[in-house]
Amino acid sequence: MNAKLGIITIGQSPRVDLTGDMLNILRKDIEVIERGVLDSFTLKEVNEYFRPIEGEARLVSRMRDGNQVILDEGKIIKELQTVIYELEKEVDMILLLCTGKFPKLYSKKTLIMPKPIVKSVIDVLRDGKKIGVVIPDISQKEDIELWWKSVEIDVEIFAYSPYTSNCPIDNIVFKDDSIEHIVLDCMGYTQEIKSKIIEKTGKKVILPRTLLARIINEILYI
Template sequence: MERGRVGVLTIGQSPRTDVTPSIKGILGSNIEIIERGGLDRLTEETLSEITPGPTTTTTYISRLRNGKSVKIDKNKLLPLLQEELTELEKETDVTIMLCTGDFPTLKNTKPVLYPDKVLRHSVQAIMTKGTLGLIIPLEEQKKSLVEKWHGIGMDIVVEAASPYEESDLKGAGARLKEKGADLIVLDCMGYHESHKNEVKQVFDGPVILPRTLIARIAAEYVF
């Protein structure tokens, strides 16, 4: 049997040693993972090129290969991300986008699994009404992420707790419970299994972790 090849495209820098072990654990040893990052070609000196400024409309946060986090202006990121996706598709069968944001302008020649689309449809499959709780990395993302989830037919409550810095995930989960959340989505690929476990300690409803959800979809595609 030919070994499958799955691309992992991060909006930060590769390799994402904090994420890919989770994906690899689900895909198994027969699947080769090839990583690229939108910021791979930038150096510490040129990272200022993607820094959010006064005209930034959408801010993302991701991880550099040195372990530090970085805030990113989406519009400045897009051409860099397109270059890396184009190269990645030459080596892979399917690509996992390692971000829960939306990227409708990216052009692809092979399947790309976008977590935001999978998350939205998964939530709507589980719930048709009620209150959706979101845990997001940054306070300044609240407006854009509420807009992203708008139209699902549910009330939305939000708390911020970064997966890349010391933060109170348990407290965020408790506050969402107090606000009436029926389901919680950890709306960033940076959240890992221990973050989900922290939230589950104070919230007894469903908690969706994007990295493992999208890895299971990828496994269905390549097997």
């Protein structure tokens, strides 16, 4: 009997732009079941209800048709717990497809939250040095910068959306030459984007989606 992995996106499922990179790594006996916080909402409803107001923490995700959406973190969290409760009835483990910071979420099944895992890996690798962080939208910069500072990691941030083509990868430049590691701080970044950033910067790049897939292979079994 196959193990079942539940994957929750804060946007809409299925995330065909994302799961390909993960399925290339996940064991073949792992069945993936996807759910999205915004699955039951239209784009118009999302823009009306989930649009963040000035000063509120923001998350960036994708609708089923590929449209990028900027979301109020607090409103997404309220919906997210309900999706977890529904999905845990069907799966052995749940992965949240978002590197955002979240309060304590509850599940009867193992719930994998990317942010603390990525942070732990970086803490080991960086050797006290500043890291580069790539984020989807410049409006997130202050909030994300504060989070990394709160865990005592010095960062330089660059905004590059994995969902739009407004900023070419060639524009990604980090001013601090001492930076050795770059974190792509969103589950929307692809293996292709990672490879291009490595080629452009010459830095070591951490891609959360493939990092998490490898960890899941180690711990998910029945």
